[in-house]
Amino acid sequence: MSTVVEYTGGMPAKVRDGEATRSTILATAKSQFGSRGFERTTIRSVASEAGVDPALVMHYFGSKAELFAAASRIDVKFPDLSGVAPERVAEVLLPMFIVVWGPKGPFLPLLRAAATNKTAADALVEVFVDQVAPALAAVVPDRAPERAALMGSQLLGLAVARYVVCLPALVEMDDAALAEWLRPVLAHYLADAAP
Numbered sequence: 476m477s478t479v480v481e482y483t484g485g486m487p488a489k490v491r492d493g494e495a496t497r498s499t500i501l502a503t504a505k506s507q508f509g510s511r512g513f514e515r516t517t518i519r520s521v522a523s524e525a526g527v528d529p530a531l532v533m534h535y536f537g538s539k540a541e542l543f544a545a546a547s548r549i550d551v552k553f554p555d556l557s558g559v560a561p562e563r564v565a566e567v568l569l570p571m572f573i574v575v576w577g578p579k580g581p582f583l584p585l586l587r588a589a590a591t592n593k594t595a596a597d598a599l600v601e602v603f604v605d606q607v608a609p610a611l612a613a614v615v616p617d618r619a620p621e622r623a624a625l626m627g628s629q630l631l632g633l634a635v636a637r638y639v640v641c642l643p644a645l646v647e648m649d650d651a652a653l654a655e656w657l658r659p660v661l662a663h664y665l666a667d668a669a670p
Contacts, residue, residue, distance in 0.1 A: 496525075496527060496531065496535070497535045499525045499526070499527075500521060500522075500525045500527060500531070500532055500535060500536070500542075501542075501545060501546060503521050503524045503525040504516070504521045504542050504543070504545070504546040505546045505581070505584060506524075506584075507520060507521055507524070508543060508546050508547075508584055508588055509583060509584020509585075509587060509588070510584070512587065512588060512591065513539075513543055513588055513591065513592045513595070514591075516539075516543075517539070518532050518533065518539055518542070521542070540594065543588075543592070543594055543595070544594050544598075546584075547585055547588070547594055547595050547598035548598060549575075549581050549582065549585065549598065549602055550606070551571075551575065551602060551606050551607070553568075553571075553606065553607075553610040554567055554568075554571070556610060556611070556613055556614045557613050557614070559614055560614075560666075561614050561615050561616060561662075561665050561666035562662045562665070562666040563662075564611070564614055564615075564661070564662070564665050564666075565657065565658045565659075565660075565661035565662045565665060566654075566658060568661070569654045569657060569658065569661070570650075570654070572630055573650050573653065573654065576630060576633070576634040576637075576638065577638070578638060582599075582634065583634065583638055583639075585598055585599060586599065586631065586634055586635065586638075586639065587639060599631075603623050603624060603627045604620070604623075607623040607626070607627060608620045608622075608623035608624075611623050611626075611665065614665075615665050615666070616666070616668075616669075617669055618669050621669070622664055622665055625664045626661055626664045626665065629657070629660060629661065629664065633645070633653075633657070637653075
């Protein structure tokens, strides 16, 4: 654990836990990048909202691009899929995907930024290549990278339509109905014979 002491007038003003400060800055940056985008989020705006000096943001992250890269890292915790039949994987994964893509989930800010920022796009690709495909490899009959990519394209399109473009029929659909519509589509990608 590190401690940062801020001085004013030769006397310590306050003592901060370094990890807590870093976490606060990162949470603030995720929020701002998600709502304002990369271009309109500044080191100063993040520092101001986090209650720290801009130099402290630079100390922890080095630059706006590095702050964005850190804010873009997402670690998806997949349920154990061993023993789950491929045609039932969609049932297990859909509740998790609805949470992570939803308005309070970690993927939406990244998705919004990915349209205009390569770092964000790369972070999304990394999730599907490094986390989704290996998790699916244990249960799909073959071609896990392709199956993960197809499933990802379906979910990305849905997230854009429901949460970014806000198509009324999708916005108004409850999560249970959405899962029912998606179940056969994702099951097709995951379990049906490859062409």
